[in-house]
Amino acid sequence: MVVTELQQRMQESFKDNVDEEYLMDCMRCGFCLPACPTYLVTNKDEIHSPRGRIALMKGMRDGDVVWDGSVEESFDMCLGCRACEPACPAGVQYGVLLEETRVAIEQVKTKSVVEKAVRKSTFDGVFADQKKMAGAVKLVQFYQKSGLQTVTRKIGFLNLFPPFMKEMEAVLPAIESKKKRATPSEPKTTTVAFFTGCLMDTLFQETNRKTIELLESLGVDVMIPKEQQCCGALHGHSGELEKGLRNARTNVDAFDSDSFDFIVNNAGGCGAFLSEYEKHLQSDTAYAEKTTRFSRKMIDISSLLVKLGLNERLKEIQVESKAIVTYQDSCHLRNVNKVFLEPRTLLQDAPGFEYKELIDAGSCCGSAGIYNILQPEMAKKILDLKMKGVKELQPAKVVTSNPGCLMQMQVGIQREGLEKEMQAVHIVDFLYDAIYKNQN
């Protein structure tokens, strides 16, 4: 076999970036296999399992395999949902290994024109700068309001894009202009800083507004540090870890204050990366201490709402239960931050609904950051599997905890032609409506 220069450099890059000790932690027992969505939807293909991918990482590092399309495909196919981590008795840090692998690849690989464009516009463009994100959203807003949306849908302009982009476009939420918040009345007992998130603060502005209102109604003083930026998760998970950490440092600085008790976020994917700042910046002496403080204060919205006793308040609202509500876990909220009971607690107490558990609620929906754009076929298979459970349950609401999952589930609902019967909603929007629609 002729080993090309690229292959040689790739192997060197794996040696430089992928930690051998972490690789050695895998004892190949296979406990991860049934937890891995890509393994399951590929009819149990070992290269699409965590065990297989770790073997390939080690193979690359040791020079037992050389970089080729088949090796690349295996890493590209991984959702990064990290369902394998809680399933692994050996404690393999798969998330770290995947990040390291993607960094190793990123440093050597020449990318296709399309991927370059997507990466450039996402990682260096909108996701690097909140203002740019706001700008992009204004454009979408204009597009929606001006009637262009209707027109473009009619003339099939979107047929020029990959099919999944088209479906995504169809489920973009109607963006509202920023409204002035209602003045809260209760005395404040807790102070929190709100990590608004780039998508959440633009496309899902409404959800952020409701998050703040819910918190304020529970006696919380909500502060929004202005300098905050995108959490950097999308960069980190795509081999652009350094760019992600650039955002991380900005955020740590922006939230470095003694004046609040918690830093709250309402997007599962962001929450996981935010809580992992601690791990990533531990060797940065200028940031280690600040970051530890930052990560320890981090809490997701469901956990905070339970802590503040929202579920007790929900119980007081007496409404007859009619419709079914179910919950699709955000992988990162569940597998990284280990939050899965709290959202369920809230939904079980929500007035007007009966909570029913979705089959395999903890398995990924296929959204996974920009996975559904880069790997549309696999994302579709995973979503189809997910929708099988949804169709069986026939809920009125599929509640999610992350913008990506929310749009993905909405795509699933639309694809099945179920948009008249059910709706995917963010947990905050769901709770807000459950309280305010039923109270007044």
Place this chain on the structure above:
Amino acid sequence: MKNSFLSIVGVENVKYSQAHMLAYSYDATANFQAMPDLVLSPRSTQEIVEIVKICAKEQIPIVPRGSGTNLAAGTVPTQGGIVLLFNNMSEILELDKENLTVTVQPGVITQDLSNYVESNGLFYPPDPSSMKISTIGGNVSENSGGLRGLKYGVTKDYVKALTVVTPAGEVMKLGGKLAKDVAGYDLLSLLVGSEGTLGVITEITLKLIPLPIAKKTGIAYFNSLEDAAETVSAIIANRIIPVTLEFMDKGTIGAVEDFMKIGLPREAEAMLLMEQDGNDKQVDEDIQKMIAIAKENGATSAILAASEEESDILKTGRRAALSALSRKRPTTILEDATVPRSEIAKMVKAIQEIALKHDLQISTFGHAGDGNLHPTCLTDVRDQEEMARVEKALEEIFQVAIELGGTITGEHGVGEMKAPYLEWKLGTVGMNLMRTIKQSIDPQNIMNPGKIFAKETKKRLVIHGGN
């Protein structure tokens, strides 16, 4: 050549990329890895017949592989050739409620089978720790055991009929649904546990029993390994045959606690997990008696699991013991030494002495009730000097096991890992007979070559640990 296989199984069922060759180059055994030449996923017995015929003609090795969870390198393609997968043959074909049997294809996941029959009020007892991942075909080929082996036996006790493709590419049906059958040699038993060396199993009929109405679990902690071992002997001596009697030493308890965080006491030297099933009254009586016996034998604490959930958590923890232990060092080498249960205390003590003597970290857990122990050596494959000591220690452990009337493997199989030790157990006469059988069935040695039969037998030791 590739094209002939392609036309048999279809393009989507042939894998030959570099990534695939690597991904099917291992199983769960440490320190064994070898690349196959091709990975095939046939869809039927007939397709397997056609594949085997080509392999027989061209002398291509065939390695049948379930989920690759086995621990004796039984599915590592060390001679290259074809890895044969069963992911397209994973149907439950028939549940026969009159004869209490279930017929399945080999690719069915053990846990799925277990859940399916239990939802029909029936019970398939063998429950290897890897049951969530392992396939029935793999279990039959390895004659797998599990946590319920003491009362219910192992896989071979439940196999009623097999469809096998012979190494010549002929279809052979063995056994049947009938309860009694003494026609000729027991070829069915020969095939169960043959580790893929005598043919490819393509259909399996298993015996089922009624699902026990009740089960209860007790947990006991001890300050010494001897107390735990004494408890095991005393329980059996009191004529109780529990469904499960599992043992974990201090190192294992700590590792499981690291993974599960269920509040196991890290300071305990040993723990026993005791379970009984059957009718309500009997279960209650037996479990109370076992708890009392544990206390009499020095248990620092012996209690009933508070709920079925708690007992499930404890059993899950026990099933994860091996992988959980692997947190401590980069390489984990597990052994499967088995002794008559009266010798458990001696065996555990000998393992500890051997570990000390060679300055190695060896933790032990296992099925105390049936004498099947899993001494697990935590090491680093990159440290050649230490690996040499590991090998010495494992040899001594096998030696002691055999001297105590035991064997080199209780439930994992011989594979390639333990092949050099098989003669210690069988003797020359036994080995020669086995070789003759293998040769007459598979004269070209295409079926999982290199497994069970080693090129050379390890020299037995003169000096050894233990007694």
